[in-house]
Amino acid sequence: MAAARRGAAPAVPELFGRGGPDRPTPSLDARRPGRLRLFPFRDSDHNPALFLPADVFWDAEHPDQLHCSDAAQVAPLLAFLAQAPTPTDTPLPWHLSPQPLPHTATQPEYAALVETGVEAIRQGQVLKVVSSRAARRPLPAGFDALRAFESLCQRYPQAFVSLVSAPGAGTWLGASPEVLVTIDADGIFRTMALAGTQPLAPGMLPQQAIWRQKEIEEQALVSRYIVSCFKQLRLREYEETGPRTAVAGQLLHLRTDFAVNLRAVPFPTLGTDMLRLLHPTSAVGGMPRQAALNFLHQHEGYDRAYYSGFLGPVNLPQPGVARLFVNLRCLQLRSTEAVLYAGTGLTIDSDPEREWSETEMKLSTIGAILR
Numbered sequence: 001m002a003a004a005r006r007g008a009a010p011a012v013p014e015l016f017g018r019g020g021p022d023r024p025t026p027s028l029d030a031r032r033p034g035r036l037r038l039f040p041f042r043d044s045d046h047n048p049a050l051f052l053p054a055d056v057f058w059d060a061e062h063p064d065q066l067h068c069s070d071a072a073q074v075a076p077l078l079a080f081l082a083q084a085p086t087p088t089d090t091p092l093p094w095h096l097s098p099q100p101l102p103h104t105a106t107q108p109e110y111a112a113l114v115e116t117g118v119e120a121i122r123q124g125q126v127l128k129v130v131s132s133r134a135a136r137r138p139l140p141a142g143f144d145a146l147r148a149f150e151s152l153c154q155r156y157p158q159a160f161v162s163l164v165s166a167p168g169a170g171t172w173l174g175a176s177p178e179v180l181v182t183i184d185a186d187g188i189f190r191t192m193a194l195a196g197t198q199p200l201a202p203g204m205l206p207q208q209a210i211w212r213q214k215e216i217e218e219q220a221l222v223s224r225y226i227v228s229c230f231k232q233l234r235l236r237e238y239e240e241t242g243p244r245t246a247v248a249g250q251l252l253h254l255r256t257d258f259a260v261n262l263r264a265v266p267f268p269t270l271g272t273d274m275l276r277l278l279h280p281t282s283a284v285g286g287m288p289r290q291a292a293l294n295f296l297h298q299h300e301g302y303d304r305a306y307y308s309g310f311l312g313p314v315n316l317p318q319p320g321v322a323r324l325f326v327n328l329r330c331l332q333l334r335s336t337e338a339v340l341y342a343g344t345g346l347t348i349d350s351d352p353e354r355e356w357s358e359t360e361m362k363l364s365t366i367g368a369i370l371r
């Protein structure tokens, strides 16, 4: 799946709901025009929530159709595309974030963060916390964001591959394995509990994976949080499938899927309600949610920006349809380098060296396109 938006069109902040005097809260509203949503881990002046108008929309499932917010533009655009020269070797320009580069933790610094997290769990401040770090990598000569996007689509056909470039936010490229909230054209709401990681060894079948108690517990906490959200909304009619092993590039995760038929339950705003309860999920923040977020704010030592936020199209290709994914396995493009992001769920049994290796494995999912 792909959500790509490039070019100079300005980002239009559209405040559907408000989290404070001036802060938007995430919301799905079928009456609004089609948008690509880019929501940060923490909404702030540095990393505002963006709603990018879908002024040109193309769906790979209907390759012969092109939608334009201005219908008069469809014919000239199709004519332009028909005559457009084949791609040249000139790299395409992209928007750069005005924010300073984030601090990139060394292995000893990350080990110290993991140890602090484990101690917080031991002391009962949190049950689980997801620590993360950023890493800088040089861009190869002639790097082209659009070609990298295409290469990610081929490499990770199961992932939600995205390329978003917008003034203020910069340019983000990713291949996420994690659904936050989707609602399809048949009114089926879905979300998932994704956690626990191990490498997919050569020749190994995913169904042969054996999971340690640590990963089973880590993922069960995420599942339990989702069930608690349904309970909070007093919704009982959900289907739960799993946990089972899921493949994400060269990695395996444990995944439980949840589905609700919105046409069979009296919960017209379930998508928005769940979005607000879920983000940031316990797969990227921790549990209890607020205590884990406070821990990260105090100890993580860098600004996650749009990493572990969420993104995807809303009300596209039709009103009421939404596909929002957690922004994982992603990088931010700068002029000559990329900033890559990865995190690991900590439990009381976490080992700093293992958690560092896990972030290295996760960084190589997106890092593969820089080689």
Ligand SMILES: C=C(O[C@H]1C=CC=C(C(=O)O)[C@@H]1O)C(=O)O
Binding pocket: 130, 132, 178, 194, 195, 196, 197, 253, 282, 283, 284, 328, 329, 341, 342, 343, 344, 345, 346, 362
């Ligand atoms: C936080 C990330 O992954 C989450 C999703 C799946 C597995 C995870 C884990 O095993 O820790 C994380 O919770 C990341 O990729 O940066």
